[in-house]
Amino acid sequence: MAQSQPQTRPLGGIDLAADPAVAPPTASELAQGAAGVQRLPTLAGELVGRPQRSLWGDAWRRLLKNKLAVVGLTIVILFIVLAIFAPLIAPYGQSEVVDPRLARTDPSWTWPFGLDPNGRDIFSRILYGAQVSLVVGVLSQVIVLLIGVPIGALAGYLGGAVDNTLMRAVDVIYAIPQLLLVLLFVNWWGSGLTNIFLALGLVGWVTIARLVRGQFLALREQEYVNAARVSGAKGFSIILRHILPNSLTPIIVALTFGIPTAIFTEAALSYVGVGIMPPQPSWGNMVADGSRAGYIQSDPHMLLFPVLAIGLTMLGFTFMGDGLRDALDPKGND
Secondary structure: OOOOOOOOOOOOHHHHHHOOOOOOOHHHHHHHHHHHHHHHHHHHHHHHHOOOHHHHHHHHHHHHHHHHHHHHHHHHHHHHHHHOHHHHHHHOOOOEEEHHOOOOOOOOOOOOOOOOOOEHHHHHHHHHHHHHHHHHHHHHOOOOOOOOHHHHHHHHHOHHHHHHHHOOOOOHEEEHHHHHHHHHHHHOOOOHHHHHHHHHHHHHHHHHHHHHHHHHHHHHHHHHHHHHHHHOOOOOHHHHHOHEEEEEEEHHHHHHHHHHHHHHHHHHHHOOOOOOOOOOOOOOHHHHHOOOOOOOHHOHHHHHHHHHHHHHHHHHHHHHHHHHHHOOOOOOOO
């Protein structure tokens, strides 16, 4: 009786033993396959070893894709450069009189923005006025940051009686119009650059405090915060190392929007005569000079250029703030 042959299982639906047209793999092909299998961990290691993009790197890349944000950033950088190098760029001093007999001269090649009623170069005064506006805008927001963030952080993290006490005080200040409080501070302390940004900072911190409190209330019960508590971290360490870094995005955006608000408030105060006092140039008091009766029709350049400076600066910071808000949003589209 003939011995039965062992049956071979078809591979991929093809019986290699029964089909002589399909040749088995050669030794060289098997060696190449083994080399490919050995190469896989190396490729995986190379992929893992590639530098990972950070949150700020992704945000910068998204910001550059936003055309309006790039326009705003360019405007802001331009005014910052003009303000820093105003003593080198301006052809005249901030209060230097060119010639009283040439008062209200129209723009020309010699004086691109014309002369004011006192015979001073408007272009030079706008450059020096940029220093005033940017100093007020930036320093007032620094004060807002130093006051609002600690109060909002304590209220949001501790909660309870501390939260109720701090927020009731914030609500009282928030209910009073900001411009009215600034006017009260300026009338009490006196006008001037220092008093202006101090008043704006001491009044404007309530918005950022409410914002930070809301962020801390949302983040204090997250898993990584609970893990930090279990590991023995104290409250101050948890605030600084875990919750505050995750709250930076809305804080940065709020500060970016706060700068043009402070610039406009300073211009409004100078316009009504309680802000920056002449002869120190300010865009607000330059607008006041140009809006006097008769000048708007006969010498519109005196009003046009300081208004354009205020408008462009506020527009630049607004575009940049919108771009930062979109770029720093982790749920935003690439």
